[in-house]
Amino acid sequence: GSDTAAKAVANRQDTLTKPQGSLGKLETIASWLARWQGRDMPRLDRVKVFVFAGNHGVTAQGVSAYPSEVTVQMVANFAGGGAAINQLARIAGAELDVIPLDLDHPSGDFTQVAAMDEKAFLAAVSAGYDAITKDLDLVCFGEMGIGNTTPAAAISAALFGGGAEKWTGRGTGVDDAGLKRKVVAIEAGLKRHAAALADPLGVAASLGGRELAAIFGATLAARHLGIPVLLDGFVCTAAAAPLAKLHPAGLAHTIAAHVSAESGHRGLLEALALPPLLDLGMRLGEGSGACLAVNIVRSALECHARMASFAEAGVSEK
Amino acid sequence: GSDTAAKAVANRQDTLTKPQGSLGKLETIASWLARWQGRDMPRLDRVKVFVFAGNHGVTAQGVSAYPSEVTVQMVANFAGGGAAINQLARIAGAELDVIPLDLDHPSGDFTQVAAMDEKAFLAAVSAGYDAITKDLDLVCFGEMGIGNTTPAAAISAALFGGGAEKWTGRGTGVDDAGLKRKVVAIEAGLKRHAAALADPLGVAASLGGRELAAIFGATLAARHLGIPVLLDGFVCTAAAAPLAKLHPAGLAHTIAAHVSAESGHRGLLEALALPPLLDLGMRLGEGSGACLAVNIVRSALECHARMASFAEAGVSEK
Numbered sequence: 001g002s003d004t005a006a007k008a009v010a011n012r013q014d015t016l017t018k019p020q021g022s023l024g025k026l027e028t029i030a031s032w033l034a035r036w037q038g039r040d041m042p043r044l045d046r047v048k049v050f051v052f053a054g055n056h057g058v059t060a061q062g063v064s065a066y067p068s069e070v071t072v073q074m075v076a077n078f079a080g081g082g083a084a085i086n087q088l089a090r091i092a093g094a095e096l097d098v099i100p101l102d103l104d105h106p107s108g109d110f111t112q113v114a115a116m117d118e119k120a121f122l123a124a125v126s127a128g129y130d131a132i133t134k135d136l137d138l139v140c141f142g143e144m145g146i147g148n149t150t151p152a153a154a155i156s157a158a159l160f161g162g163g164a165e166k167w168t169g170r171g172t173g174v175d176d177a178g179l180k181r182k183v184v185a186i187e188a189g190l191k192r193h194a195a196a197l198a199d200p201l202g203v204a205a206s207l208g209g210r211e212l213a214a215i216f217g218a219t220l221a222a223r224h225l226g227i228p229v230l231l232d233g234f235v236c237t238a239a240a241a242p243l244a245k246l247h248p249a250g251l252a253h254t255i256a257a258h259v260s261a262e263s264g265h266r267g268l269l270e271a272l273a274l275p276p277l278l279d280l281g282m283r284l285g286e287g288s289g290a291c292l293a294v295n296i297v298r299s300a301l302e303c304h305a306r307m308a309s310f311a312e313a314g315v316s317e318k
Numbered sequence: 319g320s321d322t323a324a325k326a327v328a329n330r331q332d333t334l335t336k337p338q339g340s341l342g343k344l345e346t347i348a349s350w351l352a353r354w355q356g357r358d359m360p361r362l363d364r365v366k367v368f369v370f371a372g373n374h375g376v377t378a379q380g381v382s383a384y385p386s387e388v389t390v391q392m393v394a395n396f397a398g399g400g401a402a403i404n405q406l407a408r409i410a411g412a413e414l415d416v417i418p419l420d421l422d423h424p425s426g427d428f429t430q431v432a433a434m435d436e437k438a439f440l441a442a443v444s445a446g447y448d449a450i451t452k453d454l455d456l457v458c459f460g461e462m463g464i465g466n467t468t469p470a471a472a473i474s475a476a477l478f479g480g481g482a483e484k485w486t487g488r489g490t491g492v493d494d495a496g497l498k499r500k501v502v503a504i505e506a507g508l509k510r511h512a513a514a515l516a517d518p519l520g521v522a523a524s525l526g527g528r529e530l531a532a533i534f535g536a537t538l539a540a541r542h543l544g545i546p547v548l549l550d551g552f553v554c555t556a557a558a559a560p561l562a563k564l565h566p567a568g569l570a571h572t573i574a575a576h577v578s579a580e581s582g583h584r585g586l587l588e589a590l591a592l593p594p595l596l597d598l599g600m601r602l603g604e605g606s607g608a609c610l611a612v613n614i615v616r617s618a619l620e621c622h623a624r625m626a627s628f629a630e631a632g633v634s635e636k
Contacts, residue, residue, distance in 0.1 A: 016402075017392070017395055017400060017401055017402075018401075018402055018602050019383070019384075019490040019491050019601070019602070020491070022490070022579075022600065022601045022602040023402060023600055023602055023606070024579060024598045024599030024600040024601065025598040025599050025600070026598065026600065065337070065636050066337075066634065066635075066636055067634055069634060070633055070634050073631070073632060073633040073634060074335070074633060076631070076632070077335055077626060077631040077633060080626065080631065081624075081626075082335060082624075082625055082626025082630065082631045083335055083336075083625065083626070083631075084334075084335075084336055084341060084621050084625055086624075086625075087617065087620035087621045087624050087625060088617050088620070088621065090620065091613055091616050091617045091620055092613075172337040172340070173337050173338070173636070261340075261342060277598070278596070279597070280342045280343040280344065280595070280614070281342030281343050282340065282341055282342040282343070282344065283337070283340045283342065284336050284337070284340040284341060288341070292613075292614060292617055295409055295410075295610075295613040296598070296610060298409050299405065299406050299409045299609075299610055302405035302406070302408065302409055303402050303405045303406065306399075306400075306404075306405050307400055307401065307402055307404075307405060308395060308398065308399075308400025308401070312400065313391070313394070313395040313398065313400045313401075314391060314394070315388055315391040315392060315395055316384065316385055316387060316388050316391060317384075318383045318384055318491070
């Protein structure tokens with residue numbers, strides 16, 4: 001990140017016609033854009049939402065309220081413009097790119113085998129990494145994958161401890177028995193893959209899924225290319241979390257766009273020291289929360305770029 | 319409000335391609351629009367931000383960090399497009415209407431006299447009431463008035479008790495001595511006008527200000543005309559608060575768009591049972607927080623209006 005660009009933004013903020021600091025997080029967001037774009041005057045000409053989709057072998061354990069075929073059905077719904085993210089991307093002025101990852105071949109059931117072997121894991125990470133192009137100014141990451149709050153909870157438990165129950169919620173809406181099956185499955189996964197879990201990449205491969213691995217790769221690519229990232233909900237945050245374990249500032253170029261109603265998310269954001277921008281009780285995924293934050297980021301930049309200074313406007317200072 | 323319209327929206331929400339309830343507050347916002355517009359399918363074709371401006375005699379007590387002439391200077395800045403609200407209204411797709419209220423004649427210093435006599439109070443209420451036209455689909459209210467966190471705190475204390483200190487914050491940035499002067503001024507106002515404070519209208523006239531009275535009138539007009547309202551920060555909320563004292567559902571057509579960093583706001587929203595939509599550490603006024611919420615309301619409506627149902631998209635249900 002560029003300290004110089006962030007400082008230039010902070011200096012300009014203090015000349016604009018408002019009490020210093022009175023735009024709150026809008027001011028820090030403008031600095032954050034500058035730091036990670038490496039530009040004294042950030043820009044938001046191209047904003048893109050990536051939705052990665054994958055299927056999960058662990059659904060065999062009865063961990064989701066919906067059948068696995070919904071993943072591919074929802075990918076078709078994205079293509080037809082009928083999903084929430086289609087509407088949210090339009091309001092955000094963001095392009096939408098949906099990337100299905102080998103939906104006919106679910107990841108392995110992690111209660112029995114690794115979710116992905118090294119080859120499958122690297123292929124999914126690369127799919128995410130290669131999706132990001134340097135002409136983008138801001139990216140939102142989201143996901144679709146029936147069953148994927150289970151790998152998200154398993155990754156969170158493996159990286160931050162506290163036991164399966166702490167991280168397990170109702171996802172799309174499982175009943176009490178389904179919730180219990182999720183906890184049992186996660187406990188089994190943590191036990192089976194214990195030897196691999198000291199390495200954050202081992203966690204992601206053993207317990208994750210293709211769309212989660214792609215988000216990991218895409219978040220890394222964004223860092224390399226100087227593109228700030230809006231993370232979405234529990235699954236997206238868990239997908240990116242191994243980066244924070246690999247490097248203490250591994251997620252410094254990201255903002256947690258919102259905190260989901262999925263029960264593990266708040267604790268995960270706390271563990272990552274990522275305060276959420278929004279708290280709207282959402283739990284849909286698809287990048288929906290990230291996309292809602294785009295206009296707040298746009299507002300931050302427009303205020304920064306286009307407000308008059310006290311001198312320009314002839315307004316008296318204190 | 320129309321129960322029928324709100325119910326129609328809730329019923330449609332449950333058919334859309336998402337787990338029920340997973341859009342969180344976006345779903346309740348869509349119902350709220352329907353209820354107060356009285357339309358099964360709400361619309362947001364015309365959204366307008368009103369910024370009412372007034373000057374305050376109580377500034378003679380040294381309660382603000384800025385001189386009173388900043389009010390008229392900022393009104394000029396609004397006209398020139400250089401203020402935060404100009405940028406925020408553009409991003410929100412909202413028209414901006416700035417209404418200065420007799421800026422050459424500040425309200426009375428409420429430590430000595432009533433802020434407004436009956437005639438001045440009704441004129442200001444009417445200015446707000448008459449500004450609202452029935453062709454609007456959503457309105458945001460904001461204010462500009464050097465010194466106006468002092469009347470806002472005085473109104474809050476008069477309506478909800480707890481003493482001046484509970485409601486008094488640093489506004490645009492007074493130091494400790496200024497903060498103390500604010501508390502002393504508010505205590506003096508509460509004492510001087512004690513006889514008038516049993517009546518919420520007496521509170522607004524004795525301790526308020528012209529821009530606050532206009533927001534009161536505009537909020538009432540919106541209710542009569544079927545227009546949902548986004549309230550802004552501490553001053554705006556305090557201005558509208560007498561309506562909640564006059565009728566228990568007097569603010570049911572409003573959403574608190576954000577909670578300000580000004581210290582009294584959170585408690586005031588709690589007293590009014592208005593949970594804030596956003597919490598971004600802002601404390602600028604001008605309608606800035608309300609305006610930031612507009613695209614969230616737009617997102618709620620677009621999801622509601624344009625998402626496909628499970629049947630339309632061929633997506634399997636639970």
